[in-house]
Amino acid sequence: MKLKVGVIGTGNWGTTLGLLVANNVKRPNVAKYFEEKVTLWGIEEYHSNELLSTIINLEHVNKKYLSGIRLPENLFCTSEISVCADLDIIIVAMPHQFIKKIEDFKGIIKRNCILISVVKGFIDNPDKSITLISTYLKNTFKCKVCVLMGANIATEVAKGSVCEGTLGYEDEESKELSYLLLNSYNYRVTCVKDIPGVELVGSLKNIVALGCGLVEGLGYTGNTKVAIMRNGLMEIRKFLKYFYAESDSR
């Protein structure tokens, strides 16, 4: 039986991954594993007095978050939570600040579902420890979790520019399926058996990127930007060593 795939989140990145996956499942070697229809779940939202889901389904474009990009017709948008009960693989693409809204899906998402989190960031606990989004999802839904991270500008990925992402995984089955689903000629996926490593580097690199942007905005030169990058990477390493000494990417 073919697997049903969906994306939670109709934002920039969620829609882009919906597009990527909906195109991928049509490819001959991938089509035998997955159903052609891909579900894109988003909260009820309006754009110019029209429901965003209606625009996506009828006009095949996400005018609010990914305007100008034609979406494949096998990408079907809904705000019906019950639709997700059927899904075997779900890409979780909610913005970090709304992540706890995922609990609305409790009792709906199947126990043997595979979740692929693309949520950047982590939950910081009062005792100074951190909880990874992947761990939070695993605890909440008791199912298998992978993470997909990369230095990706959604619009560029959507336009088919050559990009890459890194998949952090724990078990072979979810790795194989996620790889099949996500890897394409333009979007190259590297698999690393180290979820904390991939997830944390994926999140923390954004802080370094912010630093680089600030420095550029302030008129500093490329040398300064590179200094921020190198020191930023060293700090990411320290962070990993402190919180996840067992991580392979430390």
Add this chain to the structure above:
Amino acid sequence: MKLKVGVIGTGNWGTTLGLLVANNVKRPNVAKYFEEKVTLWGIEEYHSNELLSTIINLEHVNKKYLSGIRLPENLFCTSEISVCADLDIIIVAMPHQFIKKIEDFKGIIKRNCILISVVKGFIDNPDKSITLISTYLKNTFKCKVCVLMGANIATEVAKGSVCEGTLGYEDEESKELSYLLLNSYNYRVTCVKDIPGVELVGSLKNIVALGCGLVEGLGYTGNTKVAIMRNGLMEIRKFLKYFYAESDSR
């Protein structure tokens, strides 16, 4: 007795380091270790019918390789090889393709001199092994060698933009002296006790940088550039593991 400092190479980077060092030795805490006069040695060269060394000494600017940048008056340029017999610390800033010309200094450079190589690249041997420039210098002159590498555009360093460099060292004395000589408010030096690591990463990163430039020139997006950078760093790591398994930076 104060130490005498010099630079071999009047190119872009050699002149910039001459400027950096000549400014540094005037600072109160540094001045007690080094003589104020810094020697810049270059081969006999002409610029608009005038000797380059004469222009540097009289007009305090290297019109050929670092035009528009005012050089400190305590930086003294010469093409007299015998002047180097006196030096205690020499920054070797010859372009890679001319490195073997350094053998002209055999018997002139003092045995207890410290050489700081900023030469990018290495010597590839017929048996597929490589010889580091630092090793070649050490074998040639039997003296202590450090390396200084960084993602530095010479002109930006010369203009005092915030930059950083990494010093690879082997023994504490040459580390301390090199750090004193090179570190400044704008040019931050990090010391790493791993010469092969610093030297090879410093050289190989330029290949990655070329790749990034090509990709930019071809009109690819930032995502693609970042993919080249990440994969390039992975390949540098493999290179280090293969040739210098003992290197700390692998």
